[in-house]
Amino acid sequence: MKGIVDPERIVSIGYVVRDIEASSRRLAAMLGSEVPQPVSSGEASVTHVEYMGAAAPEAVCRMAFFRMGSVKLELIEPNEAPSVWRDFLERRGEGVIEIAFMSDDADAVVADAEKRGMRLLQKGIFRGGNGRYAYIDTLDEIGFYIEVLEMFKENR
């Protein structure tokens, strides 16, 4: 049976933390990596975040990326506003929130997931406007969210 995402197109593993500077320093020491500079998920005017079906312009996180072979470990520090990131941190504490997979059409993936009874939890545009993401609510089912990514055609 067809899945909702293609496992061969894994991009990253998202890990929610409380203090991204401290977590980045500790992880960098283990991996012998440079300590990455955190970047903001971006301005609401670009990102158009929707959480639980409503505009969530306050929902922002900071992210730091560690390359591990062909995948990235992505540390995510949410701000206080409600979001998929904040909600995970409050309910579960620090930990793996999502595994992200590239797709050619995020809307089609979301529509397929909804047909199978799964909800779209959060969506938005990447900082810089290069593509979009969508969190499918698979947490209770498999223990983490499936995040679907799509690069806009001009950026592929």
Place this chain on the structure above:
Amino acid sequence: MKGIVDPERIVSIGYVVRDIEASSRRLAAMLGSEVPQPVSSGEASVTHVEYMGAAAPEAVCRMAFFRMGSVKLELIEPNEAPSVWRDFLERRGEGVIEIAFMSDDADAVVADAEKRGMRLLQKGIFRGGNGRYAYIDTLDEIGFYIEVLEMFKENR
């Protein structure tokens, strides 16, 4: 600074579950994968598991592997005997327990980690006797264990 492992040599992400058949079915549906047949970590006469510095011949888990690009997601269902897997499940519940990296010399990695103040938590030989593994106690530091793998020379 040198890390304790090389992030480019990531092999797998380990995920502890209570019911490997049920978790495998749910994850396979998401990924469009076949439902993998769980395999035992193996007989004590081969695996020589040591947990917290003592022989742990009763410590066994069942594992199921999902290929995701160049890494594997490894579901792990521990038995009731004390082990790094059982202890994680009891203290934290289901979730990502480890990220595993290949090395040329697991003993050297463990010695280096110990010099930096980290403990070896569990070690053993793979089922089939092709190589060894060691869990370094990095859980409090970075939220998951670093697992070091080494294939024996004749199996590389």
